[in-house]
Amino acid sequence: xxxxxxxxxxxxxxxxxxxxxxxxxxxxxxxxxxxxxxxxxxxxxxxxxxxxxxxxxxxxxxxxxxxxxxxxxxxxxxxxxxxxxxxxxxxxxxxxxxxxxxxxxxxxxxxxxxxxxxxxxxxxxxxxxxxxxxxxxxxxxxxxxxxxxxxxxxxxxxxxxxxxxxxxxxxxxxxxxxxxxxxxxxxxxxxxxxxxxxxxxxxxxxxxxxxxxxxxxxxxxxxxxxxxxxxxxxxxxxxxxxxxxxxxxxxxxxxxxxxx
Amino acid sequence: xxxxxxxxxxxxxxxxxxxxxxxxxxxxxxxxxxxxxxxxxxxxxxxxxxxxxxxxxxxxxxxxxxxxxxxxxxxxxxxxxxxxxxxxxxxxxxxxxxxxxxxxxxxxxxxxxxxxxxxxxxxxxxxxxxxxxxxxxxxxxxxxxxxxxxxxxxxxxxxxxxxxxxxxxxxxxxxxxxxxxxxxxxxxxxxxxxxxxxxxxxxxxxxxxxxxxxxxxxxxxxxxxxxxxxxxxxxxxxxxxxxxxxxxxxxxxxxxxxxxxxxxxxxxxxxxxxxxxxxxxxxxxxxxxxxxxxxxxxxxxxxxxxxxxxxxxxxxxxxxxxxxxxxxxxxxxxxxxxxxxxxxxxxxxxxxxxxxxxxxxxxxxxxxxxxxxxxxxxxxxxxxxxxxxxxxxxxxxxxxx
Numbered sequence: 001x002x003x004x005x006x007x008x009x010x011x012x013x014x015x016x017x018x019x020x021x022x023x024x025x026x027x028x029x030x031x032x033x034x035x036x037x038x039x040x041x042x043x044x045x046x047x048x049x050x051x052x053x054x055x056x057x058x059x060x061x062x063x064x065x066x067x068x069x070x071x072x073x074x075x076x077x078x079x080x081x082x083x084x085x086x087x088x089x090x091x092x093x094x095x096x097x098x099x100x101x102x103x104x105x106x107x108x109x110x111x112x113x114x115x116x117x118x119x120x121x122x123x124x125x126x127x128x129x130x131x132x133x134x135x136x137x138x139x140x141x142x143x144x145x146x147x148x149x150x151x152x153x154x155x156x157x158x159x160x161x162x163x164x165x166x167x168x169x170x171x172x173x174x175x176x177x178x179x180x181x182x183x184x185x186x187x188x189x190x191x192x193x194x195x196x197x198x199x200x201x202x203x204x205x206x207x208x209x210x211x212x213x214x215x216x217x218x219x220x221x222x223x224x225x226x227x228x229x230x231x232x233x234x235x236x237x238x239x240x241x242x243x244x245x246x247x248x249x250x251x252x253x254x255x256x257x258x259x260x
Numbered sequence: 261x262x263x264x265x266x267x268x269x270x271x272x273x274x275x276x277x278x279x280x281x282x283x284x285x286x287x288x289x290x291x292x293x294x295x296x297x298x299x300x301x302x303x304x305x306x307x308x309x310x311x312x313x314x315x316x317x318x319x320x321x322x323x324x325x326x327x328x329x330x331x332x333x334x335x336x337x338x339x340x341x342x343x344x345x346x347x348x349x350x351x352x353x354x355x356x357x358x359x360x361x362x363x364x365x366x367x368x369x370x371x372x373x374x375x376x377x378x379x380x381x382x383x384x385x386x387x388x389x390x391x392x393x394x395x396x397x398x399x400x401x402x403x404x405x406x407x408x409x410x411x412x413x414x415x416x417x418x419x420x421x422x423x424x425x426x427x428x429x430x431x432x433x434x435x436x437x438x439x440x441x442x443x444x445x446x447x448x449x450x451x452x453x454x455x456x457x458x459x460x461x462x463x464x465x466x467x468x469x470x471x472x473x474x475x476x477x478x479x480x481x482x483x484x485x486x487x488x489x490x491x492x493x494x495x496x497x498x499x500x501x502x503x504x505x506x507x508x509x510x511x512x513x514x515x516x517x518x519x520x521x522x523x524x525x526x527x528x529x530x531x532x533x534x535x536x537x538x539x540x541x542x543x544x545x546x547x548x549x550x551x552x553x554x555x556x557x558x559x560x561x562x563x564x565x566x567x568x569x570x571x572x573x574x575x576x577x578x579x580x581x582x583x584x585x586x587x588x589x590x591x592x593x594x595x596x597x598x599x600x601x602x603x604x605x606x607x608x609x610x611x612x613x614x615x616x617x618x619x620x621x622x623x624x625x626x627x628x629x630x631x632x633x634x635x636x637x638x639x640x641x642x643x644x645x646x647x648x649x650x651x652x653x654x655x656x657x658x659x660x661x
Contacts, residue, residue, distance in 0.1 A: 082648075083656075106648070118652065120621070121652060123649060
C-alpha cells in the first residue's frame, strides 16, 4: 500500500504525519526541533514510520512545510505553512472559514474558501509577541510547565494585566508581578489574555467567518482558546492534535500531487 | 537583472556625473531631495547631488549598517529614516562608496516626498554651514487645487531669487524653459518604458526599473538623460515586440508598492524568478514618469505646469487617490496580485497600508500581501519571515490565463 508523508519543521517543534492513499492518518510524531532542523525532520519522519511499522520505501511522496521546509532531505517539494494549515484544517472541518494558527514564531489568521484554498491571510509583524515562543518564555519566567499553564489560568481568581506586547518587556512585567506576590494562576491568565488580544487583531483583519478553527501548538492552551473565542465572538474549534495540522496538510498535498 | 545593452551607457553617464561633481572647481554643488525641482539647478549650471541615491548605493553595496551605527552613536534615533541615518553616518566617518559625496554649497529640499527631509536638511545645513531652501509642497488630501498650485508657484519665484542672489547673477528663465522641456521629454520616455510592462510577458521588471532609475532621478533636464532613455526605450520596445520576458517563465504578474529593499535586490530577484513571478510595475519608479503627466497645452504658464507635476506625486496623495491608482494599475497591467512593502523608514509611504490593501483587494478581486522591511536597514529584515509571507501570497494567486 502506498503512503504519503508531510514533515513540518518549525522554529520550536518538528512534526511528521503519514497518511494512506485513502487519506487516513496512519501515524504521527512531534519532536523538539533543537539545534539541527534537518535532523529534527528526519527524526520526526522515522519516529512516525516506526509507529506505523512502515519503511521509507512504503512512502511514495513526501512534502515539507514550516520554516525549515527547504532543508528537509526527504521532501520532493514544499508548501508554505499557510497553505498546509488551511489544507489540514479543512480535512477535519470541511466548513472551516477562518483558521487561526499560532506556532513557535508566527501567528496567523487565514481566510479559506472552497476546498481549503487560501483566500487571504494576515501574519504577525516581525516580533514574536503572542506566539508560542512568547508562551514558552512566560512559562519559564513563572517556572510552570508549558502544558500546565491553561489549567492554572482557568482557576484564576484575580484579574491582572500584562500590557506590553513585546516578549522581552512582557517577561519583565511577569517577573515584577511575581515579585509583588501575585498568584501564578492569575499571571497565567493575564499571559493568555495578552496572546488572545494580539491574535484577535489578526483575525479581524482577514475577516471572521462563521466557522473558526485554531491550529498550532498554542491551540493546546484552553485558556487562550476560550478568551480568543470570546474576543472574536465565535466559538473556536480545535482539532484533537492541533500541532500536526501543518504536517498533515503537507501530506495531503503530497498525495494530491501524486494523483496528477 | 535583465540584460540591456543600454546598461553600460548608464554606468558611463553616472560615472561621468559623479566624477564631474567630485572634481569641479567652477560649478557649485547643491544637495537635493529626490522629488525636488532639479531643473532650476541645471538652468544655472549647478550640479545636483542626491543624498538619497547615495544612501541607497551604500545599502546596495552592503555598507549601510556601519554608517547607520555611526549616526545612531551620535544620537540619531533608529526610528528615523535609514537614508538619513546612512547619510549622516557617511558624512561623519567619510565612509561609503567613492569616498563620500562632494560637500554642498547650498541645499534644496522639497516636502513632496516626506516631511522628514525638513529636519534632515536642517541638520545638513548646520553641519556644512550652508543655506537651505525648502520648497513646501502641501499634501493633496483632496486632489490638486488651484490654490495649491499658486502657493507652490510663489515658492518657485522665491527660489529663482534665492539662486540669483546666491550666484550673483540673474536667474536664466529662458534656459529653465529649455531644461524643463528636456526634463519632460526624459520623464515621458521613462513612463513609456515602464508602461511597456503591460506586454505579457513583461519585457522589463521592477528590479530593472530600480537599477535604471539613476538618470531620471539625478539628471532629468539634461540632453544626456533624454538620449539615454530613448536608447533604453528602443531596446525594451524591441523586447516587447518580440515577446521576450524579463524572466524565463512568467506565471504571476504583480505590483510592488513602496521603495525597493536595496540590500536584498539580488536575493529577491532570484526568489521571484524561481517562483515565476514578475514584479511588473511599481508606484515608486512610476513617480518620475508622472512628472510628464500634465501636457504643456493644459496650462499656459510653465510654472503652473511645473508646480502641478511636483505636487502630484503618488506619495503626496490622499488615500482615495492611492486606492484608485493602485486598482487602475492592477487592471491596466493585467496583474495577478500586489505586494506592499511596509517600509519602516518611510512612514508617509507605509501609513494606512492595511486599509489600502483591503480596499484594493475588494476593488480588483486580486490578493495582496504586506511585508515588513526597510529600504536601507538590514537589521530590521528577516529573510525567512518575508519569504514565507511572499511564498504564501504567490500560492494564493491565480496564475495568468
